[in-house]
Amino acid sequence: MDIHQKYNFSFPTAIRFGVGVIKELPAYLKSQDIVKPLLVTDPTVAGLSFFKEITDELRKEGFSVEVFSDVQKNPVKSDVLKGKAVYADGARDAIVGIGGGVALDVARAVALSINHHRDLFDYDDLIGGDKYITEPIPLLVTVPTTAGTGSEVGRSAIISEDQTRKKRILFSPSLMAKMVFADPQLTMDLPPFVTAATGMDALTHNMEAYLAKNWHPLCSGIAMEGIHLISESIVKATIEPDLESRSKMLMASIMGAVAFQKGLGIVHSLAHPLSTLLDTHHGLANAINLPYGMEFNYQGFESHFDHMAYAMGIPSAAGEKVFHHLFELNRKLGLPTTLSEIGVEDKHIDTLADLAIADFCHPNNPKPVGRNDFRNLYIKALA
Known part of the structure; x- marks a missing residue:
């Protein structure tokens, strides 16, 4: 570019x-x-x-x-x-x-x-x-x-x-x-938190679009390039921003929005209830839930994760390392990795699960998601 x-x-x-x-x-x-x-x-x-x-x-x-x-x-x-x-x-x-x-x-x-x-x-x-x-x-x-x-x-x-x-x-x-x-x-004057949270939102769009069950090779290809652009620029755009890193992030954001006409998935259905119940910033909600949602989706879609790992620069294109990589990425960006860090408590879990199962995104997830799945994921992310 x-x-x-x-x-x-x-x-x-x-x-x-x-x-x-x-x-x-x-x-x-x-x-x-x-x-x-x-x-x-x-x-x-x-x-x-x-x-x-x-x-x-x-x-x-x-x-x-x-x-x-x-x-x-x-x-x-x-x-x-x-x-x-x-x-x-x-x-x-x-x-x-x-x-x-x-x-x-x-x-x-x-x-x-x-x-x-x-x-x-x-x-x-x-x-x-x-x-x-x-x-x-x-x-x-x-x-x-x-x-x-x-x-x-x-x-x-x-x-x-x-x-x-x-x-x-x-x-x-x-x-x-x-x-x-x-x-x-x-975008140059955005503070680090906003840059990181919105950037992880864009990454979520691209990853979920790539995995969404609808067949749309055009969107899948766009999503893969979006994952690549974000992976090579988000840390620099957040910590030491320059016009090149910000340009790549802005283009990848556009690409994610084009790609997700194919569909989104479990991560957005986990994130939306946090905004509904606790007024959580949408990008932050996606960032926290992304590793957990990707781990849920891994089994049965290993080749998809290998492709995403390659785009993310993970050595040997090891798809099983994607969700660990996402946890580490959140840490590098100074973002929380658990729901308890943003005020979620045990008392919220059942309401969040009810809202998540009613959300409009998870029907396009590559594998079915039930209310109990959402509940277990919230509990796992709470710790």
Whole structure:
């Protein structure tokens, strides 16, 4: 990867990738006849210097800019409705999502809500709600600032219910951003914890996509390269970041999101309940559970693990060492390796298992998972 070059990709949507491409945002919006964009972000990003530079440049170029950042770290329906009201009250004409998975999910859900006026969760894909997504959305542009979820190239938004924190999935190909500006420079100021947790999220996406039971060799190949890119760059990107390591992580994050259209698996079903019950950062929840979930999946899929071991640089491509390698990777990154370190207690186990078995990801796991399996894995990860 040449960090001095800028690249165009069209998979699965138009992507402008490279250091400095964010400077092209005003010209792109003008080419689309946009005048009053709504910038959707989160409270942290809204306070960073690069975000101020983006808004200042847009205003300098004559745009009327409104910023919406009133979102929670695990977004809920009321966040989306507040964003919709800001869009309508200001007569906005486009949405630019800038941030990590939270901001980009909220931006996509707000875009859905503008011309679709049923209750937001009527559009839940898990109950067939995608059939109601019939109208065009406003122009949606996404700008990732983390290398984790890959939401910038996604077609879905995960939004929770305000009271129960149950996760709902809003999905339609029409919800994909029309343009992505993926600028590694915007990730350079991320603190080590965020870099590590979001990076492990991206690794989880690629590994689970590779193992998912659906046959999709295109996604499997993308996932394997994503695993390779993360494995050679995540430690440096976290501890001694430079543009090369950050570029590889950002590309691998995009690749993971493309690959997981094949499916995810047990690790995400272990992680989602932690966000629901304890408001745990999604990437951190995946990082902790990844070694345990991979160990569960190993038997019967040894050749898959050998291939992943090769991509990860494990000597002799020894697949049986993958989960041990993941524990060590978490330690190198300064991330916890047990659930007790993030406040999980024995009293939480049964509720977590109930939530996990009801989750929408594990049906694509390469082997079946029962409630007792989830319970045992939580107990194992607690120690």
